[in-house]
Amino acid sequence: MNGAGGQLSLIADDAGDGPEDAARPNPDEPALSGRAGGRAGPVEPTDEQRAAIAARRRDAFLEAGAGTGKTTVLVERYCAAITEDEVEVEAILALTFTDRAAAEMRSRIRRELVARSRAARAAGATARADELIRAARATERAWVMTIHALCRRLLAAHPLAAGLDPRFRVLDAAEAVRLRDRAANAALDALLAAGDERVARAAAAYQPWRITAMAVDAHERLRSQGMSDPRLPAVVDPLHSPRAGEERRALTPAEIEAATGARAALERVLEGFHRRYEELKVERSALDFQDLELRALELLRGAPALAGRWRERFAHIMVDEFQDTNHAQWEIVRLLAEEHGNVTVVGDDDQSIYRFRNADLEVFRGERRAALASERRDVLPLRGNFRSLPSVLAAVNEVGRTLLDGFAELTAGRRAADRPGGIELLLTLDEGRGQDARRWDSDEIELDPPPSGSPPRVIAEARALAERLRELVDAGEAPRGEIVVLLRAFTHVDAYEEALGRAGLHPFVVGGRGYWTQQQVEDLVRLLGVVANPLDDEYLFGALACFASGVSPDALWLLRRAARDERGHDRHVWPVIEWRYAGGAEAGGDDPEPPRCDPAPLDEIPEADARRLERFCRVLASLRAEAPLLTIEELIERTMSAFRYDLGLLARDGGAGRMANVRKLMRLAREFEQNEGRDLAGFIALAAESTRRDEREGMAAVQAEGHDGVRVMTVHAAKGLQFPVVAVPDLGRALNAGHQRGDVLIGAARDGERGGSGARGGAAGEGDEAGDGDRDARRFGMRLAFPSASSLGLWELVELDAEESFDEAEEGCRLVYVAASRAEDRLILSGIHRPADLEPADEPRPSDTPLRRLLPALVARGWAGGDAAVTLPGPIPVEGDRRPPGAELRVRVSEPSPRRAAELVRRNPPPPEADPLAAATRPPPLLDAGSSAVPVGHLSYSALASYERCGYRFYVERVLGARESVAGHPPDAVAEDPSAAGEPPDDELADPGRGRALALGVGNAVHAALEWSARHGWQRPDPGSLELLLRREGLADERGARERARRLVEGWLDSDLRAELASPGARAEVPFVLGLGGTVVRGQIDLLVAGAAGVPTVVDYKTDALDGGTPRELASRYRAQREVYALAAGDERGARAIHVFLEAPGEPVIDELGRDELVAARRRLETLIERMRGDEFEPAAEPYEALCFGCPAAARLCPRPAWRPRR
Known part of the structure; x- marks a missing residue:
């Protein structure tokens, strides 16, 4: 070579930046359910794909549409x-x-x-x-x-x-924003201090924050156009930029002078900002x-x-x-x-x-x-699409034809399927203004709106969509875990989340936004603020009011009244609290001089609140003493632990997501400290500034795999993914809704005004350093502000703004198309419309909604409004040139009325198939109100079991963070197949840890196959589906893997135990959260069954190679797992925990745990956790090869390893 x-x-x-586990990433692969369409196993490429693969000897331009297997x-x-x-x-x-x-x-x-x-x-x-x-x-x-x-x-x-x-x-985005803000403010301050009159006048006219924002925006625009040393484009004398319908007029001498001065001021602030920003980066080598x-x-x-x-x-x-x-x-x-x-x-x-x-x-x-x-x-x-059913592809093509100029239709690679599918359009009518207009915000309509503040029409649309999705779930046509709602923006995400929750669809918002305004983040920032400075009354009252402290509003009001001097002036509250409830502990002495205050209101504070305030003082004194010795990250964790905030947080609905946001705060604190030093006040100021700017910091990621509910995500997050059922709402939102008018706009040169490819903007400055030679070709527009008059557009501001608006609308069209093209089997479009939207438009406008462009096209196909069916042209098959029969688009209209509002207000319980088991078999409450304060902690079952098997390996890997050592061959006990254990390693697979990887891969494939089978009435997966699962694990061609997986799956399906446990109440892959010894243990149960006597049965599949041993002997290694599962699923009558070693499904290891056994199990596991907290990390008493294989300590640190890496 x-x-x-x-x-x-x-x-x-x-491809995109959404979560990989949220959907199947490959358009060429079908679901395990074996739905028709898609492509399973090795297949021949299409003629288009073959030509694209072969075009390696000649210049070529390949245009790859959505779902075409690029x-x-x-x-x-x-x-x-x-x-x-x-x-x-x-x-x-x-x-x-x-x-x-x-x-x-x-x-x-x-x-x-x-x-x-x-x-x-x-x-x-x-x-x-x-x-x-x-x-x-x-x-x-x-x-x-x-x-x-x-x-x-x-x-x-x-x-x-x-x-x-x-x-x-390389700076992360948040740190870069901080440095830019710091540099811009420093540049403006320096210019003002130097007496620059033009900058002073501009700061007075625009306000300081606005002139610095203009400089930062200009800096970003110029650098994105390839200018490494940003300078404003050269311009002619100031010109008026008229709005639409206005005539260009001559500027007055005063306006010309003001415009020239404002532009010069902006240039100076830009230069100073760029210079200071570069200095700050150099200081950090960043x-x-x-x-x-x-x-x-x-x-x-x-x-x-x-x-x-x-x-x-x-x-x-x-x-x-x-x-x-x-x-x-x-x-x-x-x-x-x-x-x-x-x-x-x-x-x-x-x-x-x-x-x-x-x-x-x-x-x-x-x-x-x-x-x-x-x-x-x-x-x-x-153009051959293998993702979507032909009916769905018909709608995708209709969206493309209507919204996109020059759209080339996709052809259908999938066949029609028996699996339920379809295309729908849900319209929510709102006639807008007018005396007799029908609107959702009229007085006679009550929608019981959520606190999000979304308009009533948006709430109505969201609930109508949720209502339809619930109908599909109830009819068995769409499991709620296969549904995704894609939004162009999260502006009204709260309305959709509330509507889906009201419909019992268990929504999960992927990524979210508004991180800094989440309650748990604000609470912890306030608690940190009080640790840093108790005299900050805003943070103090916030900390006292949050559930970590629980002080009542009445008590807070009385504290505020008490903290007044004899003249009635408000004073700091903390000295009053400290004097009355802490005994002056921090000030020193047993009876310090009381602060200037009115003690009478303190006598009215209820006893319960007084105890809470006393506890708050004790905890705060401890935290303030520890704070100088802790990193900010450690201080956050210590604060949660001291106030028991973590326990209360996890006990609430959505506790996992809330705690993930807290963990993200800890990570952000760690990154801040790495870059800025240990500056608690600085970190708190960062949080406050991020909240003020409404930074679009995303929520902490929470694993969505196995989530039995509707997912809500942005189109950007879904890019590169696909889903069985896709809903695309908010189509009544303007295409250019994201466009914001700027104070300064800089556009690339017009065609013909620069070299390069001839595209607008061309390649950045060919022949010039970073494009600086094209400075004069760039276009410039600026808004002139006056302290006491309306603003005035200058140079090309209005024209550039119109271009920006047009580009934003074009991208809005593409977002709708990308969202629709994510759908595999069913596509639901939804939006708010007005009657005028059905009429043909003279010409498209950036402010159009997607429906304003889609609905006239449907009218042209025969739709006259109202509930009806519209036939769309079917897509041409990949292999053929004849268009099949059309696809039927079902249109449903929701009109504003008190009766319809009453239907949308109704709340639904979760659907039956998503219900937990009966109350008797639900896990015990996560946390008890009387739980003592414990350090925060999360443990997976695997971590707990790992600690029990070998505390020393747990310590080396999970505490010290040492990596596995995999030099040498794996022991027989973890080989893919015991019959192959003695064979030499395959030359084709040189991974030293091959046997372990094979075992894990086969185990994953078998578990996925059995999960699918359980969810489908214990149907037997076809060989192609099992092969597909193995391929996803990289094992499709491994010797013995396919046969072993087949034996394990069929062994369980043919077993007497499986027949005994067949029940409508059986649930596969059930996640659980268990409060244990002040720690939260998380895991997933392979199969949970309500027994005939009401005692829950927990089944765990084991794909271990028995290698001459018996299931009972191997099961001794999994005692902690059985006990955790039994505690998570059992009730006062007990539980039954079963390990099924799939090599011997006829010999299940069954443990019956009654109430006493559950109590003993809880005590034993809590003892394990206490040992863990007490730094007891002893090596395994009886090590064996499979346990020791890959351990980082096996080479030199461990005193008695059963396996050592090969040197």
Whole structure:
């Protein structure tokens, strides 16, 4: 293999930054249920895909639509470059949009190379097989990464040439915002202190916060256009920028003078801000993300010899998500591929949705125009969609035709299915203003609105959607765990979350927003604020009012009254509280002088509140004494523990998500301290400023896998994912709703005013350093503000604003299309409309809603309004050219009326299949009101069991954080198959921990198969489904894995115990939370069954290899697991815990635990936890190979290991 020759491949379709476990990531794979459509197992590529894979010898532009298998094409092209073009792995550069996408691509490439190696070995080509397996191993160091990771590696390889500290780091987004704010304020202060009159007048006219915001915004816009040293564009004398319908007028001399002065002031603040921001970054040896791009671009442009060496390094370059790149990124790629000669570009402009990350769709469109005009490049389509049923695809195509200019229809790769599917449009009528208009906010309509503040019409729409989703769940047509609601923005997410909860659909908001205003975050910030400074009355009252303290509002009012001097002036409250309820403990002495206050109101405070205040004083005194010795992260945890806040938090609904937000606060504190030092007051100020700015910090991530409820997420989070049932609401929201008028706008040059590809904005400053040579070609607009008059648009402000609004509306259309194209089996569109929306529009406007454009198209197809069915054209099949019969879109209209409102107000219990077991079999309450204060802690069952098996390994791995040692072969006990235990390691799989990985992979596949079977009346999974599960674990071609998995699954399904436990009340994969010894233990039960006598039965499948042992002997290792499961599911009558070793399903290990046994089990487990807290980490008394395999302590630290790594 060699690195000669060159090729550039840019692939763009639908990868994204949503949670991988939220949906199946591969459009070519069906669900385990075996629904019709999709593609199971190895299949031949379509003609389109085959052409895209083969186009490696000629320039080509590939347009890959949604769900067309572009990732498969990308992986095949990568592997073909190695196997057919003889290119080394290190000579291929693959750029992805996210780190997650990079990891997934690397994994798939490795699996494909391993599969090809096996095929070569089977054909007798041993040398070729060895070469391919070496390539598969080399993928661990392959150049598969994001563009920012590439830039970082470029700069790290040549720091001196780039003018950087070799130890530079990259700022995270939050720290970069803090530094920008600090730099902008410092720049303005310096200019004002220096007596700059123009800056002083501008600060008076705009207000200081506004002029600094203008400078920061201009700085970001200019740098996103490739300018490393931002300067405002050169302009002519000030011109009036008229609004629509206005005539341009001449400016008065005073306006000209004010405009010239304001622009000069902005220029000076911008220059000072940029200089100070660079200084702050240099002090920290840090770069922001834009620095990575600009510095890498400068490096490649400024050092031709160095750039040439990097060009020689790569024979192939692949870039994922090309439609979401910008000019600087594309210029970097061009510099690395300048002399190659074979360039292939792939993308889909209909899925470009990242303008807010400075993506510029004109880069993609400019390259497409160049490809169409060139005789050396082919333009190849990928339009065959294997994700959506034909009926769903008909609606997706209708959305595309209506909203997107130049939309190319997708063709259908899936077949129609027996599985329930369909397409629906739910309309909520609101006639808006007018005396007789029907509106949801009229006096006679009562919707029992939630506290979110959403308008009544939005509440009505959300509840109508939730009502329909509940109907589908009740009818068995859509399990609630397979439904996702996709929103363009989270503006009204609370209304949808409330509506889904009211309908009993157990909503889960993925990512969320408004992190800093979450109650638990605000509570802890207030508690920290009091630790830092008890004299801050705002934080003090907040801390006293939260449930950690529980002081009543009446007592707070009395405290405020008491903290007044003899003249009635308010004074600090803390000295009063400390004097009365802490005995002056912090001040010293037993009877300190009382503060100036009115003690009479204190006598009226109830005794219960007095005790709470006394406890608050004791805890606060302790925390203030400890605070100087603790990190901020440790102080947060200690504060929670001291006030028992963690226990109360976990006992509330949504406790896991609330605690995840607290853990995120601790992480943010750790990162703050790493960068800013141990500054508690600074961290509290950061939280306050983030809240004031309404930073869109996302909620802490909570594992969504197995969540039996409807998920709510943004379209951006869902990019690259797919779901059986997708609802796309809020289609009555304006397409340009995210557009905000700016005070300063800077646009790229018009076509023809600069060099490059001819696209608007072109490539950043070809031939100039970072594009600075194009400064004069950029366009500029500014709003002139007066202290006592209305503002005035200058230069090209109004025109640039209109362009921004238009671009925002275009992206709004693409967001709707991307959301609709996530659906596999059912698509539900929903929105608020007015009667006028049905009428054809003279011309589209940015302020249109999606429905304003969709509904006239439905009218043209015969819809006359109201509940009805509309026939949409069916998609053309991938293999064929005849359009099938049309698809029926069902339209339902919800009109405002008291009767309809009463229906939408109704609350529904959870659906039957999602109900917990009867009250008798529910887990005991998570926490008891009388629980004592304990340190906060979470334990998974696996952690507790790991500690019980070997406390020393638990300590080394989970406390010290040491990594596994896997040098050497795994012991027989963890081999994939006991019959193969004595065989030598397979040359094709050089992973030292192969046996353990095989065992885990088979176990995961078997558990997933049995979960599916339990949820489908114990149906037997077909071989293709089991093979698919093994493929997902990377084991489809492993010797023995398929047969072993089949034996284990069939063994359970054919067992007498399975038949005995067959019951409608059986539930698979049941998550639980158990309060145990002041610690929260979390886990998941494989199968939970309500027994005939009402005693719950817990079943746990074990895929362990018995290896000559008996189930009872091996079950002794899982005692803690049985006890935890029994405590989680049992009641006062006890529980039955069963371990089923699937190699011997006829020999289940059954433990009957009565009430006394449950009490004893709880005591034993709590003793384990206390030992853990007491730092008792003893090695296992009777170690065995499977226990010791991979332990980091086995080589030298452990006194009696049963296995040591091979040296």
